[in-house]
Amino acid sequence: MSGFGPDAPFLADCPARMAVELIADKWTVVVLYGLSQGPVRHGELAALIGGISRKMLTRTLRRLEAHGLVRRHAYAEVPPRVEYELTPLGATLIDPIHMLTEWARQNGDAVLDALDAAPGSATAGD
Amino acid sequence: MSGFGPDAPFLADCPARMAVELIADKWTVVVLYGLSQGPVRHGELAALIGGISRKMLTRTLRRLEAHGLVRRHAYAEVPPRVEYELTPLGATLIDPIHMLTEWARQNGDAVLDALDAAPGSATAGD
DNA sequence: CAGTATCCGCCCTGATACTG
DNA sequence: CAGTATCAGGGCGGATACTG
Numbered sequence A, B: 001m002s003g004f005g006p007d008a009p010f011l012a013d014c015p016a017r018m019a020v021e022l023i024a025d026k027w028t029v030v031v032l033y034g035l036s037q038g039p040v041r042h043g044e045l046a047a048l049i050g051g052i053s054r055k056m057l058t059r060t061l062r063r064l065e066a067h068g069l070v071r072r073h074a075y076a077e078v079p080p081r082v083e084y085e086l087t088p089l090g091a092t093l094i095d096p097i098h099m100l101t102e103w104a105r106q107n108g109d110a111v112l113d114a115l116d117a118a119p120g121s122a123t124a125g126d
Numbered sequence C: 001c002a003g004t005a006t007c008c009g010c011c012c013t014g015a016t017a018c019t020g
Numbered sequence D: 001c002a003g004t005a006t007c008a009g010g011g012c013g014g015a016t017a018c019t020g
Helices: A015-023 A028-034 A042-049 A054-066 A094-117 B015-023 B028-035 B042-049 B054-066 B094-117
Strands: A070-075 A081-086 B070-075 B081-086
Touching: A015 A028, A015 B028, A015 B094, A028 A042, A028 A054, A028 A094, A028 B015, A042 A054, A042 A081, A054 A070, A094 B015, A094 B094, B015 B028, B028 B042, B028 B054, B028 B081, B028 B094, B042 B054, B042 B081, B054 B070
Parallel strands: none
Antiparallel strands: A070 A081, B070 B081
C-alpha cells in the first residue's frame, strides 16, 4: 500500500480499490472460479454454479470480458454454442481467489461459531 | 474445492460462498485493511479510508464484529473513545486480502487498458 | 467523538417471457 | 442453447439531523 494520510486516504486512488470493486458483488468470484478449470459453456457454467440466473451470469461474464479477464468464443453452429474461458490476465486472479476460498475452508466454522455466539442469534446461521 | 457436479454445485454449500458473501460489498475489505496495522479509532478509520459515511462504517464494523473478525473497545472516557482492532481470526484474513491488493497493483493497468479497448468506452475509466 | 434514526434514491438481483 | 427485455422488489449506500 502506498499513501496512508488523511489527504490521500489509503486505497482511495489505489488500484486495490479497483480490485475490490471488480469482485465485490454476488457472483464475480464464483464465476471466475467456475472458469478456473478451463473453457466452459454458458449452460454448463450456470449448472455448475447453481442458483445463478442466466441474466446475472451473462452480465457478470460481459463485465469480466470488458475487464479483460474472460474471453468469449461463439461458434457458428446450430444449436448455438458459446464457450467462456479465462484470459491469461484472468487466470492470474485465480490465485488470490484461491487464497480466499482456502481461508474459508479453514476458518469458516470459526466465523459461524462467532455468528452463533453473537447477540441476537437463535442458533441462526447467516 | 470439493464437489463439482450438477447435483452439488461447487461453492453451493461450500464455505467459500460464505467468504465471498462476507466480503462482497463496497467497504468490508477496505475496512479490514484499515485495521490491519493495529487498533484504530472510529474517526481515524473514517478519515483513513476516505469517502465512507459513518453509517456504513459502523454497519460494516458491527457486521465484522458479529462474524468474529473485529473487536470493539469502548473506553469510559469523555469525550468517548472507541477503538477497533482485528481479532486473531480477523487477522488471518489479511493475507488473502493482501494477495488481492497485490494483484491489483500488478495488473490494475492491464484491466484499465482492457476497459479502455472495450466497445463503448470513450477513454473512460471505470 | 461515537453512534443512531430517518428518509430516499439507485442499482443489484431475480422471475418471467420472448427472440435467433 | 444463448441471450435479451421487461417488470418488480429489496437492500445497499448516502445525506442529514439528532442523542449521549
